[in-house]
Amino acid sequence: MKLLVTATALCLVCASALANDPSEKDAVAMVERGAAFMKNKGKAEMIKRISAKDPDFCQGELYVGMRDVKTGIMLAHPYNASIVGKxxxxxxxANGKKYRREIIETAAAKGKGWVDYQYKNPKSGKIEPKTTYVLRVDDVVLEAGLYKK
Known part of the structure; x- marks a missing residue:
C-alpha cells in the first residue's frame, strides 16, 4: 500500500511539473506514448482516452490531439470538442499561416516533425508562439504542442 501511495504521489508531482513547464522532450514522449497505446488498443480507444482527458495524454497545456491525415478532420481533442469532426x-x-495544412503535410511526407505557429494560450488568453510535434500513425496524425517561453 505504501508503494502505491508513493507511486501515486510521484505521478502527481510529475504531472504537476509537466503541466507548468512542458518541454519538447515531453511532447515527443506523450505523442509516442499515444502511438504505442493506439497500436495496442486501437484508434477508437485512443479517441476515447483523449476525449476523457486521460492523464497519460492530457497534462495541463500539453495534450495529444488526433486528426485524419487525408482529410484534416479533427478526430479527438481534449479541450475543444467544438472542433472535433471539422x-x-x-x-x-493569427499571422495567416495555414499551420494545420503543414501539420498534415509534415506527417504525410516525413512521418513526424515539428510545426510552428501562433495560437491562443488558454492560460494567458493571448496569441503566443506554439510548436507542435506531429507523428503519423496509420491514417491519423497524433500531435502535442507547447507554447514557447
Missing part, C-alpha cells in the same frame, strides 16, 4: 485545414493562425 476540417479546419485552411483556417490560418
Amino acid at each position: 476540417d479546419l485545414t485552411d483556417v490560418p493562425d
